[in-house]
Amino acid sequence: MTDIHEDDEFRDRIATINQEGKRQWIYPKKPAGKFYKYRQKVSYFLLLFLIVSPFVKINGNQFLMFNVLERKFSIFSFPFWPQDFHLFVISMIIGVVFVALFTVVFGRIFCGWICPQTIFMEMVFRRIEYWIEGDRNAQIKLDKQEWNTEKIKKKTFKWFLFFIISFGIANVFLAYLTGSEKLLEMVTEGPVNNEGTLIALLIFTGVFYFIYIWFREQVCIIACPYGRLQGVLLDNKSIIVAYDHERGEKEAGRGKLIKNEDRAEVGKGDCIDCKLCIAVCPTGIDIRNGTQLECINCTACIDECNTVMNKVGLPEGLIRYASEDEITKKEKFVFTARMKGYAAVLFILTGIFIGMLFLRNDVEATVLRLPGQLYEHKGNKISNVFTYKIINKTAKDFNSVHFVLENPEGDIKPVGKPVFKIKGESIVQGTLFIEIDPVLLKSDKTKITLGVYDGNKRIETETTNFLAPRNFN
Ligand code: SF4
Ligand code: SF4
Numbered sequence: 001m002t003d004i005h006e007d008d009e010f011r012d013r014i015a016t017i018n019q020e021g022k023r024q025w026i027y028p029k030k031p032a033g034k035f036y037k038y039r040q041k042v043s044y045f046l047l048l049f050l051i052v053s054p055f056v057k058i059n060g061n062q063f064l065m066f067n068v069l070e071r072k073f074s075i076f077s078f079p080f081w082p083q084d085f086h087l088f089v090i091s092m093i094i095g096v097v098f099v100a101l102f103t104v105v106f107g108r109i110f111c112g113w114i115c116p117q118t119i120f121m122e123m124v125f126r127r128i129e130y131w132i133e134g135d136r137n138a139q140i141k142l143d144k145q146e147w148n149t150e151k152i153k154k155k156t157f158k159w160f161l162f163f164i165i166s167f168g169i170a171n172v173f174l175a176y177l178t179g180s181e182k183l184l185e186m187v188t189e190g191p192v193n194n195e196g197t198l199i200a201l202l203i204f205t206g207v208f209y210f211i212y213i214w215f216r217e218q219v220c221i222i223a224c225p226y227g228r229l230q231g232v233l234l235d236n237k238s239i240i241v242a243y244d245h246e247r248g249e250k251e252a253g254r255g256k257l258i259k260n261e262d263r264a265e266v267g268k269g270d271c272i273d274c275k276l277c278i279a280v281c282p283t284g285i286d287i288r289n290g291t292q293l294e295c296i297n298c299t300a301c302i303d304e305c306n307t308v309m310n311k312v313g314l315p316e317g318l319i320r321y322a323s324e325d326e327i328t329k330k331e332k333f334v335f336t337a338r339m340k341g342y343a344a345v346l347f348i349l350t351g352i353f354i355g356m357l358f359l360r361n362d363v364e365a366t367v368l369r370l371p372g373q374l375y376e377h378k379g380n381k382i383s384n385v386f387t388y389k390i391i392n393k394t395a396k397d398f399n400s401v402h403f404v405l406e407n408p409e410g411d412i413k414p415v416g417k418p419v420f421k422i423k424g425e426s427i428v429q430g431t432l433f434i435e436i437d438p439v440l441l442k443s444d445k446t447k448i449t450l451g452v453y454d455g456n457k458r459i460e461t462e463t464t465n466f467l468a469p470r471n472f473n
Contacts, residue, residue, distance in 0.1 A: 015284030026284040029136040033303025043123040054175035060395025101342040103233040107240035112297035125212045170204035236324040277301035364391045365460045381435040395424040398454040406449040410436035
């Protein structure tokens with residue numbers, strides 16, 4: 001069980017592990033203050049976005065979907081197919097550069113303000129815990145006391161609520177993975193007919209429950225690879241949640257508040273060593289030891305220290321968003337060459353991505369000559385046989401699809417119906433013959449152009465090679 005750990009202990013082990021190597025439970029004090037209010041607003045907006053996104057459809061496409069099993073992806077209602085994998089990769093690279101740029105400039109701001117793990121932990125589960133078990137001291141007391149009726153009631157109620165919410169998160173997670181339509185279908189049909197999905201749902205629920213009931217801040221401290229990147233991305237100019245050690249320590253160091261003492265005269269810093277910034281920290285660290293990998297930039301210590309400073313009549317901002325150089329050299333924020341480099345890469349990649357997104361067709365057709373087949377004479381014409389594949393990436397159906405030979409003139413003879421239907425988000429494959437008068441062919445290998453039409457509207461154009469004998473005309 002915790003208490004605030006001693007001054008130099010942070011060098012030996014992480015805050016969640018005690019001297020015996022066992023788990024040290026963190027009981028953060030309930031945060032309050034200006035930043036916490038902002039974070040609440042941002043968090044609730046993002047939570048709403050996260051929950052609603054898989055259930056919103058634009059042009060029949062789910063707003064966000066990552067169906068890995070069926071390889072169907074939809075990002076901001078743009079459907080992505082395996083054929084668009086290059087776009088998906090670019091969007092992922094942009095995401096990584098964006099997060100890296102943000103880390104270089106603003107430290108781990110993503111973790112404190114945007115990361116779903118922090119939002120669920122701090123703004124959902126932790127708040128429920130405060131509501132049921134009370135603030136830090138009440139929680140410590142409850143955990144230390146015997147298993148009496150009060151403790152059983154509180155703990156069971158908390159575990160039950162945590163389980164229900166974990167189950168809810170698992171459902172949303174599944175809506176991202178399988179598509180919300182399928183999820184709703186399964187809900188209507190009942191679990192008996194969807195045993196596999198129910199098992200997946202229970203596994204996800206179990207994972208989320210384990211994380212929020214027990215693993216908690218260790219996700220950020222131990223498991224998350226992004227946190228480990230901080231060491232290479234941060235420099236003295238990165239803006240981080242920082243303790244102003246110049247102001248807090250001065251010549252004589254920090255010290256408790258002593259009545260009627262003139263701190264300036266004895267050289268004491270502004271830090272009154274109340275340790276409330278540690279008590280409020282969800283990862284249990286002392287920010288006065290400098291930037292640490294465990295700091296998720298949640299700003300709780302800024303709010304807490306500001307409250308303390310207000311109470312003792314000192315200026316706010318002893319802990320604040322600042323760079324190391326701002327604190328030690330009193331330098332203002334500068335946009336460094338590294339930041340400019342990252343921003344340029346991000347800008348170029350985003351430009352390429354937007355360009356490719358708009359150039360991308362809703363329909364993709366491939367027409368290839370049948371392997372092993374050359375050509376045939378059919379009357380006074382030359383005939384080649386092709387296979388085709390048409391992918392409809394949209395959610396709408398195309399009802400009268402047919403091929404037209406655009407260049408040169410000739411006949412297209414599909415095997416099967418000449419006009420066919422392609423359902424939304426589906427693939428149609430088939431075989432067709434193309435017959436061309438040899439006088440219209442330029443060589444033994446002529447590039448030909450086919451148009452794919454839905455009614456009178458051309459939806460895709462494809463080129464392929466047409467073979468003919470060497471001395472054909
Ligand atoms: S809350 Fe502020 S005054 Fe109190 S220990 Fe932390 S830095 Fe010092
Ligand atoms: S040190 Fe401050 S900002 Fe960092 S995790 Fe702890 S409370 Fe949050």
